[in-house]
Amino acid sequence: MSGLAVRRLSGALGAEIQGVDIAGDIDNIAIATMRNALSEHCILLFRDQKITPAQHIAFTERFGPLQELTLGSYLHADHPEIFVVSNKPVAGKPSDTRNTGRHWHTDMCYTPHPCRGSLLYALEVPPVGGDTVFANMQRAFDTLSDGMRAMIENLRAVHDLSRVPDFKNRDPEATRKIVADNPPVEQPLVWVHPDSGRKSLLLSEHITCRLAGMSDEESKPLIDYLIAHATRIKNTYRHQWRAGDLIFWDNRSVMHCAPGDYDMSDTANRRHMHRTTLAGPKDLLGTTA
Ligand code: SIN
Numbered sequence: 001m002s003g004l005a006v007r008r009l010s011g012a013l014g015a016e017i018q019g020v021d022i023a024g025d026i027d028n029i030a031i032a033t034m035r036n037a038l039s040e041h042c043i044l045l046f047r048d049q050k051i052t053p054a055q056h057i058a059f060t061e062r063f064g065p066l067q068e069l070t071l072g073s074y075l076h077a078d079h080p081e082i083f084v085v086s087n088k089p090v091a092g093k094p095s096d097t098r099n100t101g102r103h104w105h106t107d108m109c110y111t112p113h114p115c116r117g118s119l120l121y122a123l124e125v126p127p128v129g130g131d132t133v134f135a136n137m138q139r140a141f142d143t144l145s146d147g148m149r150a151m152i153e154n155l156r157a158v159h160d161l162s163r164v165p166d167f168k169n170r171d172p173e174a175t176r177k178i179v180a181d182n183p184p185v186e187q188p189l190v191w192v193h194p195d196s197g198r199k200s201l202l203l204s205e206h207i208t209c210r211l212a213g214m215s216d217e218e219s220k221p222l223i224d225y226l227i228a229h230a231t232r233i234k235n236t237y238r239h240q241w242r243a244g245d246l247i248f249w250d251n252r253s254v255m256h257c258a259p260g261d262y263d264m265s266d267t268a269n270r271r272h273m274h275r276t277t278l279a280g281p282k283d284l285l286g287t288t289a
Contacts, residue, residue, distance in 0.1 A: 015041035067277035105204035129262030137200035140230035
């Protein structure tokens with residue numbers, strides 16, 4: 001494919017891929033270029049895309065198998081591969097996904113096999129706000145002191161989905177199911193990217209509740225420190241969405257957060273996104289805690 005260009009988005013992470021129409025034919029060389037750019041820059045932005053759910057799914061599949069999603073009420077009615085992140089009411093009730101991702105998180109860290117990445121496509125966005133912020137977890141690891149890196153490198157952490165504070169605002173039945181299906185799981189605190197060999201921190205606010213073998217109280221200062229360190233402004237990229245933007249993030253090297261920085265009391269402010277998810281490899285060892 002001619003005309004593909006990679007333009008960096010910030011000092012910390014992110015690149016815009018220019019000259020690609022996701023709905024069109026994309027050759028394998030262009031896909032390989034994007035794969036390399038993702039490994040280097042952690043997130044990729046594609047502007048001005050006009051894609052159907054089927055095209056969104058087909059593009060995602062070029063990078064690997066999709067994650068099977070389980071929460072029926074959150075999914076696209078005709079395309080269950082798509083998770084709908086939206087503040088549009090569903091059957092007259094507030095959507096359960098309207099507050100998705102309000103805390104810093106690594107997707108599916110609470111499962112034995114966290115996903116490889118996600119592709120979030122903006123169909124409708126508020127006039128201001130509704131941003132998503134990404135933190136570079138490789139840079140976060142690299143910028144710790146030698147002593148801290150050596151101390152944490154072989155630690156494991158417990159991730160417990162039931163700690164998500166927003167669950168109290170969601171449909172209790174759906175919440176009970178997702179928590180019952182996902183008992184606490186132990187993961188390495190530092191994981192190694194299979195493509196680049198770079199190390200990064202595997203963390204989520206609230207969900208990463210303790211270090212293996214320690215109490216919550218003992219673990220909290222270190223977990224809080226690492227999250228604060230990783231999310232310093234200089235280690236992040238904040239995306240202000242336009243309708244037609246698609247962001248592909250590498251879940252093995254970023255944490256992300258949707259701060260909800262728009263006026264949700266104004267029902268004219270619609271934020272409606274479609275997200276596909278790439279399944280994680282089965283070789284990241286996680287044992288039930
Ligand atoms: C997510 O956490 O997957 C959604 C992020 C967003 O809505 O910006």
